[in-house]
Amino acid sequence: MYLATTGRPDTSARPRTGGAGRRVPGTVLALGAVSLVTDISSEMVTAVLPLYLVLGLGLSPLQFGFLDGLFNGATAFVRLLGGHAADRGHRHKHVAGIGYALSACSRLGLLLAGGATAGIAAALATDRVGKGIRTAPRDALITLSSPPDALGRSFGVHRAMDTTGALLGPLAAFALLWATAGAYDAVFVVSFCVGLLGVLLLVLYVPGHHPAPGPSAPPAPRKGATFAALRDPAFRRILAATALLGTATVGDAFVYLLLQQRLDLPVGWFPLLPLGGAAAYLLLAVPAGRIADRVGRRLPFLYGHLALLCVYAALLLPTGDAPALLLLLPVLALLGAFYATTDGVLMALTGPVLPVDGTARGLALLQSGQALARMLAGVGFGALWTVWGQGPALWAALSLLCVALAGGWLLVPRTTPSHPERRTA
Template identity: 35%
Template sequence: MIKSPGTIHPTVRALGWVSLFSDFASKMVYPITPLFLTAVLGAPVWTVGFVEGISESTASLLKLYSGWLSDRTGQRKTFVVTGYGLGAISKLGLAIASSWTAVLTVRLLDRVGKGLRAAPRDALIAENCAPHQRGQAYGFHHSLESVGEVLGPLVGFVFLWKYVGNYRGVFVLAFLPALVGVLVLLKWVREPGQIQNDGGHRCDSSPANNHPVSSLKKFTFKGLSPSYRKYLGVIGLFGLGNSSDAFLLVRSQDLGFSGSRLLLLYAAFNLMSVILSFTIGRFSDQVGRRPLLVMGYGLFGLVYLGFGFAQSPTLIWILFMFYGLYTALTRGVHKALVADLVHPSRRGTEIGTFHMLVGLMALPASLLAGFLYTQVSASAPFYFSAGIATISAILLWQCRLKA
């Protein structure tokens, strides 16, 4: 379970709480958005992939630019505050949306917020943590994030159980924890160079962790280390098969899950991440990141293969639990390996490269999944993703990555 050892810097702890409240709000909304689109607004299934894919990919360039700009200015917090603020406002936007294009606009606003905050936030974590404790720090952050991802669906489930079909009410309710997250961020998150009355707790008090202002005028992929370019190549391939989780929810809906049960299902999935993320992150500091990522990719392939074959709600419950294990094996470990491979003076920019690539691949992945789902069969996108994940796992195992 979640631990908060003294070696976790107060800023890292605060960012974990910010993510907890933010994901509390987001995951109250996310599992029912596909159902809101198709059942309430009457949009076709292909719009689910389009909305998710285009919103992720359109915001992807911001993930690079915000990281680069935070390097240039020596400021991270401004971008993080703006990003989480836009995410909070988007919840109210969903409550008044009357068409799938309005939902697309609101999702774009939310993803722009993520694009602004993702790289600067992850750079802040890296700058407040010693290299040999990055897995622990990112694992801790992901664990708190996952607590929010459990609480959000559970609260949404209780609300819909009492007010059946009131999706707009859920969206309004989700604004409250999102606002709390922004307030925590404003109060307790500090730049590495700022003096904090935190009792002296820090992963690493060395001045090297205070991020230097980068002199990088423009970004080029040639400036990345060979190991990081290899890693990004595998990430890009895996991303082609990693379509939006909305398709897992649509598949579950087809097999008989209602809106309230989808929220319960999503909570159970995230519970696995709460239990395991911190331990797996710390374990990656000891055994290395790559073996755990290979295991995660392999598990992803098996889970998606299972979704392709699934015909019963019982199997869906089991698959979502294993999907939570995949998330625990990869999300925090991915970020820790990125932090290992990037150049310290270009940390925000190069971390932004990772986030940008993941976001850009979301569009073709989701559009392809939507096409396969509607034009071939409901199982086809899951078989495709399973194959891509297997190839990615093999390639990552063969890579020799040096920090």
């Protein structure tokens, strides 16, 4: 697999067509299947969680924003540990498996917690820790298994499969709540069982990364390699831009809560709101990845945040007596477009500039910076909403995103040459 990763320079600098006919690597498809099943499990819970916490347990937007942002930020440090452990001995699959198992077990924690806020917080923390541990090793496996000029497509295919699970999860939650007359416990039990299936698929079908012997094998991890990526100017600029844009990225849960309250949607339909964004993400992930491989990954990443800016602007528009769908569909479509053009594209943009033996570490560092920035965004937006109300909070988020986009345009490098270890002799 390392032969694939050391073949050619990154395509962000110029268009390429050589990878257009290649098949997606089997490792990517296997990881996609694992993510699909795991996302069914996680999105079953995620779809009902804001409703359960804010409307069921009576948490204020500030409390919800604090919990959501705190757990997302806490995973920043776990991601670094997961990336470091994965690169040491090239144990990407094993470390990712621990993360998937923790997330599955967290569903039992929600079941046992009942209505106790402390128990719910502990279960959510376990879930986010599991996600933090697995993300960088999983993305490193995708990077190490794919040709550099097809990374956008590989991540696009993986994210499309992942999003299929995100699409099915809320449907399953909605069906269970309807069939059980609102029994959240049933959602947690089924989510746990599906999560265990995802772990089983990882064990059986995802190959462990074993470097080939000989000159193509990667060097042993270097001392102090955890932050070695920071020595690369291109990586530092990408990291700074990602963190800056993350500080203006309001969490999805807030977008759904704003839609529900602005349109006065029935509470029972709330779990279905993520479906619109997931459907748009599913349709656009692979095309966005292929376009990024051809034209470079910088512009799709920045234009994706422009789509998020349009989400904020749409939520500020007066609704009046207009049908709810006139606001609902564009907002969800734009939210899906934002993720399709930023999530996997960012990983494809960053992967080639990292050293081979520090891929998971570098991606973990990038994801950690993004998670910390989004933690600040979640807590800040929740506080502004609580103190000033929805409108002023949205105006503040929109203004900050405008500034962040201008900074990102200057920071993200126009060309990102591959790390020397990834080039052929």
